[in-house]
Amino acid sequence: MSGVRVEETGIPGLLLVHLPVHEDARGWFKENWQREKMVAAGLPDFRPVQNNVSFNREAGTTRGIHAEPWDKYVGVIGGSVFGAWVDLRAGTGFGKSFSTVLGPGQAVFVPRGVGNGFQTLEPDTGYSYLVTEHWSERARAGYTFLNLSDPTAGIRWPIPLERAILSDADKAHPQLAAVSPVGPRKILVLGASGQLGRALAAAAPADGSFEFLAREQLDLTDAAQLDALNFSGYRAVINAAAYTRVDEAETPAGRREAWATNVAALGELAAACTAHDTTLVHISSDYVFDGTQQSYTEQDGFCPLGVYGQTKAAGDMLVAGVPKHYVVRTSWVVGDGKNFVSTMAQLARTGVDPGVVNDQFGRLSFATDLAAGILHLLEVGAPHGTYNLTNGGEPASWARIAAEVFRLLGHDPGRITETNTAAYLAGRTGVAPRPSHSILDLAKIRAAGFEPPEQFEALTAYLSARSPAS
Ligand code: NDP
DSSP: OOOOEEEEOSSTTOEEEEOOOEEETTEEEOOSOOHHHHHHHTOOOOOOOEEEEEEEOSTTBEEEEEEOSSOEEEEESSSOEEEEEEEOBSSTTTTOEEEEEEOTTEEEEEOTTEEEEEEESSSSEEEEEEESSOOOHHHHTTOEEOOTTOTTTTOOOSSOTTTSBOOHHHHTOOOGGGOOOBOOOEEEEESTTSHHHHHHHHHSOSSSOEEEEOTTTOOTTOHHHHHHSOGGGEEEEEEOOOOOOTTGGGSHHHHHHHHIIIIIIHHHHHHHHHHTTOEEEEEEEGGGSOSOSSOBOTTOOOOOOSHHHHHHHHHHHHHHTSSSEEEEEEOSEESSSSOHHHHHHHHHHHTOOOEEESSOEEOOEEHHHHHHHHHHHHHHTOOSEEEEOOOBSSOEEHHHHHHHHHHHTTSOGGGOEEEOHHHHHTTOOSOOOOOSBOOBOOHHHHHTTOOOOBHHHHHHHHHHTSOTTO
């Protein structure tokens, strides 16, 4: 038993923490913030980066009410205060208040968007704030203030405000009716014009809770552009951007670009997400494996065959170091863009009879289903970590899938000539090695509550949703 006890307050996410205080003849000692015990007791996994302390000489010193764009953990380090908090977040709770007395044995976790204020009850009171973002001029623009005297919040300050000690700035803050509610942190999607990026745009609610940036708006490899992003405004970043040209990655220029995008730039993104307590969702690939196993779970070790797979594996390791991360490992993505299914459909329609390999096995991943699975993980707050995510059903070879595309489009599947990888590669150069088995075990994503649609049903829906000419 740690002795730490966490109490709800009626304002969602605002938590009152009771701390053991050890007293002796010298004074007292407490573990003011102890992440392991406090997370176990029910606090969010709060990772402060800055500790501020205010010293208040007189009883009746009153500060607030301030909602900064970050989470806070507040308490006294001597003396006592009457603390008051007002929910300034958009929603039905806007304007709701909570107050209590804080002595050394209490602390309060204040989520972003909840205004914080206090009045000292004793002289020489120290008040501590642990916060999750470094203070900056840019952060100041994200502050929201409420006047201490606001009648709607109805805070009963023990010492009437007329007799209290207030700063001029605090006296000038607006009443609730004039306060713009603090909006929720958004989800940012990078690589918005790729197959997955477009599917995410189609799946995301159109309520302003998502922001999409294509390469033209944000090139991941441009450190200055990444640096200019205000990460404190994002609760999650979904990185759908990647260097995906598997064969070109084997060339000297491609190798350099693949490493720059899929590893070096991703490392910068991962560091920024760590620094801002932002969840990073990153997409991994079956190409991190060599295909010698019948199927792969999330625990299997990396063994990539080619440069692209090597960069994806290195990227996965960087993302795994982000405290709040999802590595979503997928295979054979089919969306709005150039992919195997669209190529086969094109060949079927233009009268080309292709040879297709029958010794590489896997499952398709329709970008729509991939997007739905990613949004599901974020929505349910699934435990962080790696998740395989492809469509379900029996694995199939590329040749079988090609035949199904022809059949579903009303063409003769007999036009496909089955071949094997060795024969296909004979006489060709510049083709990256590919795993023969790309089957990703789906037990973990199912346990997280997401059932991937069967791949051939999804293929049927995908083809029927497209016009014959597309
Ligand atoms: P796409 O190639 O369709 O999309 C990738 C997007 O990333 C493109 O819009 C691309 O822009 C953009 N991009 C590339 N470099 C940068 C950069 N430096 N800064 C910003 N954006 C950049 O890929 P998918 O949507 O199919 O893939 C999504 C994810 O899934 C990737 O992580 C990929 O590795 C992974 N994956 C894909 C598989 C597949 O079969 N496609 C299989 C397994 C995993 P531009 O077009 O201008 O280069």
